[in-house]
Amino acid sequence: MSVEKKTALPPRIYLSPPHMSPAERELLLEAFDSNWIAPLGPHVEAFEREFAEKVGVKYAVALASGTSALHLALLILGIKPGDDVATSTLTFVATANAIRYVGANPVFIDSQANSWNLDPELLAIELHEASQRGRPIKAVLAVDILGQCADYDAIQQLCKQYQIPLIEDAAESLGATYQGKPAGGFGEIGCFSFNGNKIITTSSGGMLVTAKKEWADQARFLATQARDPFPHYEHSVVGYNYRMSNLLAAIGRGQLSVLDERVHRRQENYRFYQETIGTLPGIVLAPELPAGRSTHWLSCITVDPEQFGATREDIRLALERENIESRPVWKPMHMQPVYSSFRTRGGAVAERLFVDGLCLPSGSNLTTADLNRIVEVIQSVGETACVSSQPKSS
Numbered sequence: 001m002s003v004e005k006k007t008a009l010p011p012r013i014y015l016s017p018p019h020m021s022p023a024e025r026e027l028l029l030e031a032f033d034s035n036w037i038a039p040l041g042p043h044v045e046a047f048e049r050e051f052a053e054k055v056g057v058k059y060a061v062a063l064a065s066g067t068s069a070l071h072l073a074l075l076i077l078g079i080k081p082g083d084d085v086a087t088s089t090l091t092f093v094a095t096a097n098a099i100r101y102v103g104a105n106p107v108f109i110d111s112q113a114n115s116w117n118l119d120p121e122l123l124a125i126e127l128h129e130a131s132q133r134g135r136p137i138k139a140v141l142a143v144d145i146l147g148q149c150a151d152y153d154a155i156q157q158l159c160k161q162y163q164i165p166l167i168e169d170a171a172e173s174l175g176a177t178y179q180g181k182p183a184g185g186f187g188e189i190g191c192f193s194f195n196g197n198k199i200i201t202t203s204s205g206g207m208l209v210t211a212k213k214e215w216a217d218q219a220r221f222l223a224t225q226a227r228d229p230f231p232h233y234e235h236s237v238v239g240y241n242y243r244m245s246n247l248l249a250a251i252g253r254g255q256l257s258v259l260d261e262r263v264h265r266r267q268e269n270y271r272f273y274q275e276t277i278g279t280l281p282g283i284v285l286a287p288e289l290p291a292g293r294s295t296h297w298l299s300c301i302t303v304d305p306e307q308f309g310a311t312r313e314d315i316r317l318a319l320e321r322e323n324i325e326s327r328p329v330w331k332p333m334h335m336q337p338v339y340s341s342f343r344t345r346g347g348a349v350a351e352r353l354f355v356d357g358l359c360l361p362s363g364s365n366l367t368t369a370d371l372n373r374i375v376e377v378i379q380s381v382g383e384t385a386c387v388s389s390q391p392k393s394s
């Protein structure tokens, strides 16, 4: 019997895996031993306090997910069934889903080419035309995509002009800044995610932040089944089971204490990619607004196949063959079967990013050897493309 020789694959490099330190383990065990195994407890309160301080916002409410934070934000700001809410088309589906949870309609706005975030010029046109049509936009839900804040000077100005609330979906951008201020504080309400792939994680979790005590109280009330203040269970409005567990808050506290280091490491990854593959013809790293500082939660590139000689899908498959995970940039919401019938302003920039954009491994625990493995694959795709595109000698 012949024994087939199998070459073992090198260990898998993931796109954005969790990065824990001993502090998280200790805090988790302490929470476990204290028997506060509940969606309330001392770690929840401490995590909220420490998080609010870090983000520079007065109040923070720890929740089960970023999606639940977005849902509660829309409810608290009074968005009703049939209302129109302007949002980025280039985002993760949770942003649009939250708008639908309250029965409102997303109006998708294209990305600006220099940040990939919601284009304020298109937003201005949409706000103006919607008012002219007699059906004004009721809120703006701006997304800070891939680690970078949206262009808030312009967006805040527009929300002020039209007297509508701004919600900031900062799920992907904890630790980023814009005009020197931390992500999360630019809207009436800001929302964060601690999902497993985020810059810090509690496995699943989220945070709602706001400067208004009344809204923070309302978020806590709605997130705990809207229980009225009686000794028995009394309810006068529909509530949700959206609070974060004390165990997960313990992990969150440990993670928050190393946030700056995590941000720094991801920014170093970006710089490494910039210096190695960013110089290859046809490869451009995701741009940064001069007014902001991205965490580069995910380091992404665009690939011009004419110049590079291969597509982003060629690169993705080559990486996959080497057991390296990468992922196309978000497929815009207006291209998703579930959302293609909703109004969209522009769309060509986000569509192009979906075709040419690729998110590379970006974890804060990537080693230099990992990074070298990744860039070597990409460089070799480029070199092979160069060779195969050279005219053959007769």
Ligand SMILES: Cc1ncc(COP(=O)(O)O)c(C=O)c1O
Pocket: 064, 065, 066, 067, 068, 091, 092, 094, 095, 143, 169, 171, 172, 192, 193, 194, 195, 204, 205, 206
């Ligand atoms: C832009 C954006 N919004 C919202 C969410 C939802 O967060 P969660 O997964 O914690 O519900 C995510 C990520 O997961 C996201 O990337």
